[in-house]
Amino acid sequence: MGSWTALGFDTFAAPLWIPTVLTATALLIVLALRRRPRAVAWPALAEARAAGARGFDGVRAGALALRALAFAAAGLVLAQPIALGDTAPDASPGLDLVLAVDASASMRALDVAAEGESRTRFDLAREVVARFAARRAADGDRVALVLFGERAFTQVPLTRDGRLLAAALERVEPGIAGEATALGDALVLATKRALGGGPEPEGRLVVLLTDGHSNAGSVPLDVAIEVAARHQVRVHTVGIGVGGEVPVAAGARGVRFERHDLDTPALQAIAAATGGRPFLARRSADLGAVYAEIDGLERVLREAPPRRESQARPQPLLLLAAGALLAELGLARLARRRLP
Numbered sequence: 001m002g003s004w005t006a007l008g009f010d011t012f013a014a015p016l017w018i019p020t021v022l023t024a025t026a027l028l029i030v031l032a033l034r035r036r037p038r039a040v041a042w043p044a045l046a047e048a049r050a051a052g053a054r055g056f057d058g059v060r061a062g063a064l065a066l067r068a069l070a071f072a073a074a075g076l077v078l079a080q081p082i083a084l085g086d087t088a089p090d091a092s093p094g095l096d097l098v099l100a101v102d103a104s105a106s107m108r109a110l111d112v113a114a115e116g117e118s119r120t121r122f123d124l125a126r127e128v129v130a131r132f133a134a135r136r137a138a139d140g141d142r143v144a145l146v147l148f149g150e151r152a153f154t155q156v157p158l159t160r161d162g163r164l165l166a167a168a169l170e171r172v173e174p175g176i177a178g179e180a181t182a183l184g185d186a187l188v189l190a191t192k193r194a195l196g197g198g199p200e201p202e203g204r205l206v207v208l209l210t211d212g213h214s215n216a217g218s219v220p221l222d223v224a225i226e227v228a229a230r231h232q233v234r235v236h237t238v239g240i241g242v243g244g245e246v247p248v249a250a251g252a253r254g255v256r257f258e259r260h261d262l263d264t265p266a267l268q269a270i271a272a273a274t275g276g277r278p279f280l281a282r283r284s285a286d287l288g289a290v291y292a293e294i295d296g297l298e299r300v301l302r303e304a305p306p307r308r309e310s311q312a313r314p315q316p317l318l319l320l321a322a323g324a325l326l327a328e329l330g331l332a333r334l335a336r337r338r339l340p
Contacts, residue, residue, distance in 0.1 A: 004081065008316035013080035021075035029068050063328045070324035073317045081317055082310040095141045095203050095298060096158055099129055100190040102210035104149035104181045107174040109211065109241070121211055121240055122174040124284035129209065130169045132291045134162030144193045145169065148186035150178025150216045154193060181210060182217025183263075187224035187270065191233045204233045205298055207291075208270065211240040213263030221266060225273045235274040236294055237267035240281050 004010060012018065107122035133143045142158040143165055156168045187208065194204040206228070214221045228235055239262045264280070271278040277297070279290045 007320070008083070009081040009313040010084045011082060012076075013082050013310065015079055017079040018076065021072060021078065024075060025068050025072040028071055029064065032064050032067075063331050066324045066328035066331065070321040070328070073321035073324065077314045077317050081313050083313045084310055095136070095205050096194055096196075097136055097141050097298070098144045098146055098190040098193045098206045099133060100146040100148060100186050100206060100208040101125065101129055102149070102181060102212065103147045103172055103174055103177050104212060105175045105179040106181070106212045119284075120174065121284045125209060125240065125287055126169050126172065128287040128291055130166040132295065133165040133169075135295065137162035137165065146186060146190045146193060147172060147177050148182055148189075149175065150180045150182055152182055152186040152189040152217070153177065154189065158193065158196060178216070180216035181212040181214055183210065183214035183266065184219035184221040184224035185217035187221070187235070188219050188227055191224075191228045191231055194233045195231055204231075206233055206235045207238060207294060208235055209238040209240070210267070211262060213261060213266060225270055228270070229273045233274060234276045235270050236276040236279065237271045238279045238281065238287070238290055239264060239267050240284055240287070
C-alpha cells in the first residue's frame with residue numbers, strides 16, 4: 001500500500017474499506033461529469049468556437065476534484081488510519097521454570113497434613129506445587145510440569161496459564177508413570193524443557209521433588225547431572241521424608257507398610273553440580289515452607305521485548321477533507337465569475 005507517513009499515519013487497521021471508498025469516489029466523479037451544468041444558451045456559440053474558445057470549464061473541474069478528494073479522505077477514516085510505534089523494553093521478573101514432580105507409587109505414602117488429617121504425600125505435594133506454579137505464572141514466569149515414575153513425561157509445556165497447570169496436576173494420581181523412580185530420565189527431560197524457553201542461562205530453573213531414590217530409567221543419574229550442569233540449568237532438589245518404614249495407602253486393602261529410602265546424597269549432588277540448593281521436608285506439611293523459600297530465592301529480572309503499539313490517527317484525513325471542502329468553496333465563490 002505504500003507509506004502514509006507524509007499524512008501523519010503509518011497504515012490502516014481495516015484496509016478492506018479502501019477499495020469500497022475509492023470505488024464510491026470514482027462513481028461520484030462519473031455521475032458529476034455526466035450531469036450537465038446549469039447554463040444559459042449563448043447565441044454566438046458557433047462563432048465563439050470558431051474563434052478558439054474552449055468548452056472545458058477549469059473552475060468546475062477543479063471544484064469537482066476537490067470535492068472528490070474531500071469525499072475520499074473522509075471515507076478513508078472508515079479504514080481506521082493508525083500510527084505505529086514501539087514502546088521501550090520493560091524489565092519484568094521472569095523465569096523459565098520446570099517443576100519435576102515424583103508421581104511414583106511411593107508417593108502414596110501417608111503423611112499428616114497441617115490440619116492433622118492423614119493424606120498421601122502426593123495429595124499434599126500436589127496442593128503446594130499447584131499454588132507455587134500459579135503464583136509464579138501470575139508473576140510472569142513460564143512454568144512447565146514434568147511427571148516421572150518408571151518413565152518421565154511432560155504433562156504441561158512452558159506456559160503462563162496458572163489454571164492450566166493446576167488443572168493438569170488435579171488429574172494426576174501416584175503411579176500414573178509407573179511404580180519405580182527414574183530420576184535420571186526426569187532430570188534430563190526437565191533440562192530439555194527448561195532449554196526450550198530461550199538463550200538466557202540465568203533464567204532456566206528446575207525444581208525436582210521426590211521421596212525416593214533412582215531405581216529405573218534409561219539415563220544414569222550421573223549422566224543426567226552432567227547434562228544439566230553443561231547447559232547451565234540450575235536445579236533445586238526437594239526431598240520428602242527421611243526413609244524407613246512408612247504407611248502406604250493400598251486402596252480397598254487399607255494401609256500397608258513399605259520401606260522407602262530417600263537418596264539424600266544424590267539430591268545434594270544434583271543441586272551442588274548445577275548451582276542449586278537441596279531442600280528437605282521431613283513431612284509433606286513442611287513443603288509449603290520449602291517452596292516459599294525457593295520462591296523468595298528465584299527472582300530474576302528479564303528484559304521484555306519492546307511491544308508494538310498502535311494509535312488511531314483519523315485527524316490527518318479529517319483535516320484533509322475539511323481543507324478540500326474549504327478550497328472548493330473558495331474556488332466557487334472567488335474564482336468563478338457570475339453574471340449579475
